[in-house]
Amino acid sequence: MHGFSYKNGSLYCEDVDLAPLAAEHGTPLYVYSAGTILDHYTRLDAALGSIDHEVAYAVKANSNLSVLRLLANHGAGFDIVSGGELFRVIKAGGDPAHCTFAGVGKTREEIVYALEQGIYSFNVESEEELHYLNEVAGELGMIAPAAVRVNPNVDAKTHKYISTGKSENKFGVDFGAIADLYERASKDLKHIKLRGLQMHIGSQLTSIAPFIEAVEKVIPLVTELKARHGIEFWSIGGGIGIIYPTALASGTADWWENQPEDERPLTIERYGKELVPRLKDLGLKILLEPGRYIVGNAGVLITKCLYEKKGSAKTFKIVDAGMNDLIRPALYEGHHEIVPLVQPASDELIKVDVVGPICESGDFFCQDRPLPEFQPGDYIALMSAGAYGFAMASNYNSRPLPEEILVEGATATIVRKRQTLEDLIEGEL
Ligand code: LLP
Numbered sequence: 173m174h175g176f177s178y179k180n181g182s183l184y185c186e187d188v189d190l191a192p193l194a195a196e197h198g199t200p201l202y203v204y205s206a207g208t209i210l211d212h213y214t215r216l217d218a219a220l221g222s223i224d225h226e227v228a229y230a231v232k233a234n235s236n237l238s239v240l241r242l243l244a245n246h247g248a249g250f251d252i253v254s255g256g257e258l259f260r261v262i263k264a265g266g267d268p269a270h271c272t273f274a275g276v277g278k279t280r281e282e283i284v285y286a287l288e289q290g291i292y293s294f295n296v297e298s299e300e301e302l303h304y305l306n307e308v309a310g311e312l313g314m315i316a317p318a319a320v321r322v323n324p325n326v327d328a329k330t331h332k333y334i335s336t337g338k339s340e341n342k343f344g345v346d347f348g349a350i351a352d353l354y355e356r357a358s359k360d361l362k363h364i365k366l367r368g369l370q371m372h373i374g375s376q377l378t379s380i381a382p383f384i385e386a387v388e389k390v391i392p393l394v395t396e397l398k399a400r401h402g403i404e405f406w407s408i409g410g411g412i413g414i415i416y417p418t419a420l421a422s423g424t425a426d427w428w429e430n431q432p433e434d435e436r437p438l439t440i441e442r443y444g445k446e447l448v449p450r451l452k453d454l455g456l457k458i459l460l461e462p463g464r465y466i467v468g469n470a471g472v473l474i475t476k477c478l479y480e481k482k483g484s485a486k487t488f489k490i491v492d493a494g495m496n497d498l499i500r501p502a503l504y505e506g507h508h509e510i511v512p513l514v515q516p517a518s519d520e521l522i523k524v525d526v527v528g529p530i531c532e533s534g535d536f537f538c539q540d541r542p543l544p545e546f547q548p549g550d551y552i553a554l555m556s557a558g559a560y561g562f563a564m565a566s567n568y569n570s571r572p573l574p575e576e577i578l579v580e581g582a583t584a585t586i587v588r589k590r591q592t593l594e595d596l597i598e599g600e601l
């Protein structure tokens with residue numbers, strides 16, 4: 173589900189009318205639905221319900237402190253990729269003992285910080301990193317809990333920039349090299365405790381097949397590692413895809429969940445139904461690292477139309493959000509549904525390009541897309557922008573970062589102030 177729907181022709185987030193909210197707070201404006209975040213978290217947790225598991229939310233998708241606090245308060249663990257993300261989790265009240273630390277390039281400072289905070293596991297991406305972790309832990313007189321990331325060489329069938337589980341990707345250690353590595357590490361690396369195995373084959377997977385392929389391929393390996401080295405967990409990563417056209421236009425946000433099972437994209441129930449039977453008898457704690465699934469459909473980016481420019485080839489709607497605020501269309505050809513905050517009287521659709529103010533031709537949110545009519549002064553929402561939206565925003569073109577609001581029922585709370593011009597130059601000499 174998601175918490176965005178029209179009521180009497182106005183787009184609401186839960187019980188908050190978005191057009192007056194945008195007028196009050198200004199645009200571009202990110203708005204998140206707390207109810208949707210919790211619904212997704214709870215449903216994923218329930219789908220894995222019968223096995224020993226933990227949902228470690230991938231902080232990179234949306235690292236706003238209030239989002240992290242919401243999830244921490246409901247028992248989530250966290251998958252982090254930097255010292256900065258660990259700092260945020262701790263500030264938000266998350267427990268480092270429920271944090272896993274991924275990433276191919278951890279620095280000494282990050283390793284020391286994470287060791288001192290007592291994280292659950294370093295998810296190590298190379299033999300070199302494992303040796304370095306051993307060395308740093310040794311200097312501190314500590315034992316570092318670790319899992320190696322296995323690269324199962326499975327095609328996730330997603331955009332090439334977010335595919336991670338093939339041998340040509342920089343991530344993880346080759347499937348065939350893992351058993352030997354654990355053997356050597358358990359003998360030679362006295363400051364490492366091999367606690368688990370990790371994998372993550374890619375992001376925005378909309379079919380169950382690659383998940384099944386990877387899990388089935390790795391089961392014999394993880395079983396062997398448990399028998400020989402007593403590992404206790406297996407993180408099967410994140411990657412669960414979401415539906416970007418959220419079907420608001422069809423009148424019900426959940427229509428796709430009611431489609432016949434083989435005609436609809438991956439649902440969380442299907443994910444649980446296919447994977448749980450394969451995982452339940454391994455005697456391992458199963459970790460999940462979902463980012464997009466939890467927050468993607470829980471957020472929108474609201475922007476105001478500034479100008480309509482009728483060129484000889486196209487009609488451009490120029491809006492006040494740019495690729496610096498939401499880079500997914502420019503970087504991954506990402507599709508975000510675009511809807512007006514106030515539904516127009518006519519059903520007519522007009523083909524337009526919605527573009528931002530940035531001085532780059534890649535600064536568009538859609539091209540030649542039939543959209544309902546909207547005019548300068550009107551607000552539109554870029555849907556499904558809760559994951560990798562604000563988190564990837566930048567100050568490019570010296571544009572202040574947008575404000576973020578979290579909605580809970582009828583209450584809208586500012587969870588990050590809009591940057592000011594002074595903020596833009598802070599720290600510069
Ligand atoms: N675990 C690891 C080790 C990861 O690298 C990622 C995402 C996740 C979990 C969470 O994946 P998710 O459940 O969100 O698919 N910026 C891109 C997505 C990059 C994903 C990077 N890694 C986008 O906007 O599509």
